[in-house]
Amino acid sequence: MDNLYRDFILEHYRQPHNKGVLDPHDLHFADSNPTCGDEMSMTLVLDDSKQRVVDVAFDGRGCAISQASASILTDELRGLTLDDLRGIDPKDVVENLGVPIGPARLKCALLSYKVLQGALIGVAAVWPEEADVLTGASEGGSAP
Amino acid sequence: MAIGQAERAELDGAALRADFPVFERLTASGHRLAYLDSASSSQKPRAVIEAIADAYAHHYANVHRGIYELSVDADARYEGARRAVARFIGAPSSREIVFVRNATEALNLVAYSWGRTNLAAGDLILSTEMEHHANLVPWQQLAEATGARLEYVRLTDDGRLDLDDLRERLARGPRLVALSHVSNALGTINPVGEIGRMAHDAGAIVVLDAAQSVPHMPVNVAELGVDLAALSGHKMLGPSGIGALWGRRELLDAMPPFLTGGSMITRVTLEGAEWNEVPWKFEAGTPAIAEAAGLSAAVDYLEALGMERVRAHERRLFERAWSALGEIRGVRLLGPDSPDEHAGVISFVVEAIHPHDVATIVDQHGVAVRAGHHCAQPVMLRYDLPATTRASFSVYNDLDDVERLADAIRAAQRVFGTA
Numbered sequence: 001m002d003n004l005y006r007d008f009i010l011e012h013y014r015q016p017h018n019k020g021v022l023d024p025h026d027l028h029f030a031d032s033n034p035t036c037g038d039e040m041s042m043t044l045v046l047d048d049s050k051q052r053v054v055d056v057a058f059d060g061r062g063c064a065i066s067q068a069s070a071s072i073l074t075d076e077l078r079g080l081t082l083d084d085l086r087g088i089d090p091k092d093v094v095e096n097l098g099v100p101i102g103p104a105r106l107k108c109a110l111l112s113y114k115v116l117q118g119a120l121i122g123v124a125a126v127w128p129e130e131a132d133v134l135t136g137a138s139e140g141g142s143a144p
Numbered sequence: 145m146a147i148g149q150a151e152r153a154e155l156d157g158a159a160l161r162a163d164f165p166v167f168e169r170l171t172a173s174g175h176r177l178a179y180l181d182s183a184s185s186s187q188k189p190r191a192v193i194e195a196i197a198d199a200y201a202h203h204y205a206n207v208h209r210g211i212y213e214l215s216v217d218a219d220a221r222y223e224g225a226r227r228a229v230a231r232f233i234g235a236p237s238s239r240e241i242v243f244v245r246n247a248t249e250a251l252n253l254v255a256y257s258w259g260r261t262n263l264a265a266g267d268l269i270l271s272t273e274m275e276h277h278a279n280l281v282p283w284q285q286l287a288e289a290t291g292a293r294l295e296y297v298r299l300t301d302d303g304r305l306d307l308d309d310l311r312e313r314l315a316r317g318p319r320l321v322a323l324s325h326v327s328n329a330l331g332t333i334n335p336v337g338e339i340g341r342m343a344h345d346a347g348a349i350v351v352l353d354a355a356q357s358v359p360h361m362p363v364n365v366a367e368l369g370v371d372l373a374a375l376s377g378h379k380m381l382g383p384s385g386i387g388a389l390w391g392r393r394e395l396l397d398a399m400p401p402f403l404t405g406g407s408m409i410t411r412v413t414l415e416g417a418e419w420n421e422v423p424w425k426f427e428a429g430t431p432a433i434a435e436a437a438g439l440s441a442a443v444d445y446l447e448a449l450g451m452e453r454v455r456a457h458e459r460r461l462f463e464r465a466w467s468a469l470g471e472i473r474g475v476r477l478l479g480p481d482s483p484d485e486h487a488g489v490i491s492f493v494v495e496a497i498h499p500h501d502v503a504t505i506v507d508q509h510g511v512a513v514r515a516g517h518h519c520a521q522p523v524m525l526r527y528d529l530p531a532t533t534r535a536s537f538s539v540y541n542d543l544d545d546v547e548r549l550a551d552a553i554r555a556a557q558r559v560f561g562t563a
Contacts, residue, residue, distance in 0.1 A: 005560070
């Protein structure tokens with residue numbers, strides 16, 4: 001069970017990628033994890049067409065899981081279109097952490113995804129359904 | 145020599161665990177469960193679980209209605225539970241005990257019923273920065289609805305109410321003072337008797353959130369001199385879904401109903417209704433009947449242990465934990481360092497490790513603690529913390545639980561390389 005805190009996760013926690021605030025930016029959003037009150041913000045810079053991510057950063061204090069998740073997720077976003085961002089499957093965000101995430105820590109793992117989705121729609125996004133993210137693909141899901 | 149309370153042996157947490165079926169199961173990690181989250185909700189002794197099953201199996205009918213034998217039996221047991229709660233908290237009369245869902249509902253009842261009848265624009269409500277959201281949000285809503293002002297007594301750096309600040313605010317003549325007996329986020333035991341006297345001298349009524357004190361120490365609401373008090377069954381070894389509001393009879397008599405409907409009336413026509421007497425005026429609809437039986441059994445269980453002994457037991461655990469955790473480099477403890485002013489609730493932060501991560505790693509060692517803001521976000525803001533980890537004790541804990549917590553925190557520090 002200790003493998004939740006594999007070196008990979010702890011390295012992202014100690015030295016997160018893409019941490020900070022981009023200014024100026026095209027998109028900005030902040031949201032929080034209701035269980036601990038941790039807040040996370042995200043800023044994105046888009047290309048001239050305003051459709052493609054040029055740069056991204058996240059900010060805020062949080063646990064190892066939420067910080068590693070944001071670090072790993074933001075690494076993947078440069079060059080993607082806004083449609084690509086909308087289409088991100090929260091299940092992939094959890095799986096990309098490469099460690100076993102249970103219900104108790106799911107919100108930590110998904111806070112960065114929620115903040116990103118909020119940045120796209122300008123209001124707080126809803127949390128993905130736990131059953132859609134943690135169970136097999138046969139359960140179906142709300143993510144596109 | 146007579147054997148009095150003082151001569152009775154100390155409580156043995158390990159032996160008492162035999163009364164709580166939950167401790168028969170090992171955690172997934174193969175450990176005996178060290179349950180240190182009783183401030184959130186307590187475990188249940190077999191006597192409580194069996195009382196609930198017995199109520200459904202042998203004594204169940206609706207209360208306050210039936211003419212038949214079974215209903216009279218159910219009614220007698222439900223009202224017996226009311227007397228047990230009254231006796232337990234020193235209420236002068238069981239008619240002053242209103243059964244509600246939990247302390248949150250009790251406080252909402254007061255805010256709606258007393259508050260919206262007695263407060264007007266410009267009146268002052270006084271609460272504190274220490275409160276659980278349950279003793280904070282209802283007053284915010286009341287202030288918004290009535291135009292009353294809401295102020296908060298400040299906290300000192302070591303987690304006490306700032307009594308000088310309290311004096312200054314009392315001088316402004318609040319109508320109502322709402323405070324907790326024990327802080328769920330800091331463990332602070334507030335000097336309620338003294339504060340109650342000061343508040344009464346200032347002309348305010350005093351509403352006490354006793355959810356964190358009643359399960360852990362002798363509480364006598366009449367001696368404390370407060371006017372209304374709220375408690376939750378599930379924090380005092382009883383079931384969830386039932387709690388109580390105690391209030392001085394004349395206050396309850398003068399308050400309008402909160403929820404309306406069946407059984408809280410004496411007469412209803414299509415034009416209107418007349419209210420039943422207290423406490424039934426405040427108990428609309430079928431109440432939590434089996435839960436009342438469970439709560440009554442919980443009271444019996446705690447009374448048999450003796451609340452003085454419960455308090456002494458948890459004080460010993462607090463003292464050991466306070467020193468064991470304080471010895472760990474990088475651990476910062478919150479709240480008063482005097483065991484006289486600190487209940488068995490310890491909030492702490494571990495340097496460079498988020499409370500969620502602390503809680504996850506100690507869980508892997510079979511130790512259940514809380515991580516988060518403990519429904520007291522203003523407390524977190526006051527001390528500039530996003531969250532804390534919290535360990536809280538009850539009768540079924542022992543010194544081994546404390547040692548295991550300390551060891552598990554060191555294990556978390558090794559995982560994070562901060563040991």
